[in-house]
Amino acid sequence: MKIPHQLLELPLRQRRQLLHVSTLTLFCNNTDLKDLFCDERLGCFEYAKEMTVEAQDATLTNDATLTKMKSFLEDALRSSCEGIMVKSLDIDAGYFPSKRTDGWLKVKKDYVEGLNDSLDLVPIGAWHGNGRKAGWFSPFLMACYNPETEEFQSVCRVMSGFSDAFYIEMKEFFSGDRILAKKPPYYRTVEAPEMWFSPEVVWEIRGADFTISPVHQAAVGLVHQSRGISIRFPRFIHSIPDRNPEECSTAADIAEMFNSQTRKMDVTAER
Numbered sequence: 001m002k003i004p005h006q007l008l009e010l011p012l013r014q015r016r017q018l019l020h021v022s023t024l025t026l027f028c029n030n031t032d033l034k035d036l037f038c039d040e041r042l043g044c045f046e047y048a049k050e051m052t053v054e055a056q057d058a059t060l061t062n063d064a065t066l067t068k069m070k071s072f073l074e075d076a077l078r079s080s081c082e083g084i085m086v087k088s089l090d091i092d093a094g095y096f097p098s099k100r101t102d103g104w105l106k107v108k109k110d111y112v113e114g115l116n117d118s119l120d121l122v123p124i125g126a127w128h129g130n131g132r133k134a135g136w137f138s139p140f141l142m143a144c145y146n147p148e149t150e151e152f153q154s155v156c157r158v159m160s161g162f163s164d165a166f167y168i169e170m171k172e173f174f175s176g177d178r179i180l181a182k183k184p185p186y187y188r189t190v191e192a193p194e195m196w197f198s199p200e201v202v203w204e205i206r207g208a209d210f211t212i213s214p215v216h217q218a219a220v221g222l223v224h225q226s227r228g229i230s231i232r233f234p235r236f237i238h239s240i241p242d243r244n245p246e247e248c249s250t251a252a253d254i255a256e257m258f259n260s261q262t263r264k265m266d267v268t269a270e271r
Helices: 011-029 063-078 166-171 251-260
Strands: 083-088 104-108 116-127 137-146 151-158 196-197 202-206 208-211 228-231 236-240
Touching: 063 083, 116 151, 116 251, 137 166, 137 251, 151 202, 151 228, 208 251, 228 251
Parallel strands: none
Antiparallel strands: 083 104, 116 137, 116 196, 116 202, 137 151, 202 236, 208 228
16 A cells, blocks of 8 residues: 555544554554553653544534543543543545644643632733733733732743734733833742733632642742742633732632642651
8 A cells, every 4th residue: 555645634543544554554563552561661752642432423412422522531641641532534534734723623621611720910021922922921920919928929931822913902901111121029939930010910820720839939838848839731711800909819819729639648758
């Protein structure tokens, strides 16, 4: 069988079959793809897990399929994966680099109702964007507030969830006196953004779960003696115009959410 050089536009099912046939032809035997590599070693070399749902079973009324997919997602999250990829096998199933289509979707923990943590945070700094985001600010450095120390403590960088119109709006908003000459003494973070902002607005940020961070200083001393708490896979949801910066999520709020999350962490190992 002759293998075409350009396979990107072919459906995923056909690309997988051709990859298998190509391997068989190259090695002239019945070697499986996995036989070409070493055995799996937990934490070092592992094959991506996958499951296939055929069209006749891919309906919202098929309880068995829904249970199987939910279990697959939960297994991925328990393994500390960001989520899963859902790909169409046959319809609109080509591979188009740098293009988003309905045939290739991400399902993350924070996309699933009941599996998210939401914070109200303040942008205190940013970097200059690259590539398509050149000329805008991206990512933004987000912070919570500690009323005990009167500090804004960094939680995460966020660069997901913004529209182009919002990027333009924020480039106009964070200008003039809102850009600070240097880091204020009441900003606590190890991050070094290219510019510092005065605390002006509050944004709702949603992420997957919390982790101990040597860089971010949110709730430092409340969970870990020298490290703060950060949120994994943060995403901008919307602005909160009726909230003052000092009314955002507090360090105590974040420490409580960290301690109550399902995925427990051994904090003593993070010295």
